[in-house]
Amino acid sequence: FGVGKCTYDSIWGEEEHEIIPQLTEEEKAERELAKQPQPENVIYGIDIKDPQITKIENVELDGERVTISGQIVAREERETKSGKILLTLDVTDKTYTIACKMFLDKQKFEDVGGKLKEGNFVLLQGRPQFDTYTHEPSIMINNICKGEPFPERKDEAEEKRVELHLHTQMSAMDAVTSATDLVKQAIKWGHPAIAITDHGVVQSFPEANH
Numbered sequence: 001f002g003v004g005k006c007t008y009d010s011i012w013g014e015e016e017h018e019i020i021p022q023l024t025e026e027e028k029a030e031r032e033l034a035k036q037p038q039p040e041n042v043i044y045g046i047d048i049k050d051p052q053i054t055k056i057e058n059v060e061l062d063g064e065r066v067t068i069s070g071q072i073v074a075r076e077e078r079e080t081k082s083g084k085i086l087l088t089l090d091v092t093d094k095t096y097t098i099a100c101k102m103f104l105d106k107q108k109f110e111d112v113g114g115k116l117k118e119g120n121f122v123l124l125q126g127r128p129q130f131d132t133y134t135h136e137p138s139i140m141i142n143n144i145c146k147g148e149p150f151p152e153r154k155d156e157a158e159e160k161r162v163e164l165h166l167h168t169q170m171s172a173m174d175a176v177t178s179a180t181d182l183v184k185q186a187i188k189w190g191h192p193a194i195a196i197t198d199h200g201v202v203q204s205f206p207e208a209n210h
Helices: 025-033 106-115 179-188 205-209
Strands: 010-013 018-021 042-044 066-079 085-092 097-104 121-131 136-146
Touching: 025 136, 042 106, 085 106, 085 121, 097 106, 097 121, 179 205
Parallel strands: 097 136
Antiparallel strands: 010 018, 042 136, 066 085, 066 121, 085 097, 121 136
């Protein structure tokens, strides 16, 4: 992340540690436009047309609004003392992960909350800023639309490989993938075999054998 002068002002609520965004004229106009019927792909705000997508690893904290595309990997909501719901979405594009936040009244949260689940893909627009509560970069959300899944990784080699160094979740502190998932992926890519090389254990072999 590049850190520059942030022109996006915000008010810090010390009692609740909540950020109350001060909207630009453009954002105020979008809020009014959002009251009108929107296309089905819009989850919150307005449609994001002709987006110039920024990789999350390249997001700059310079106050300029950005558009990112990625998958929700975590979600948290809490009610503030003012009665609003602070919804935080951790979004990744596999270059980096960033917390994306917005304040919603309870009715709006009921309208959009069910469409923003872990695993969903989103196209998201907002202003990056440094969160002085979490001490991490974040994005204050303006608009969210349904996103596209990551491109599926393929093995297009004419001669398929055999992986001879591979750890499963049974190999302590080496990997988090099950033998079942590894075998399924090898089959999907057309690999004729794999070698499981867990350190000092054989607990994954029964699973792999089935």
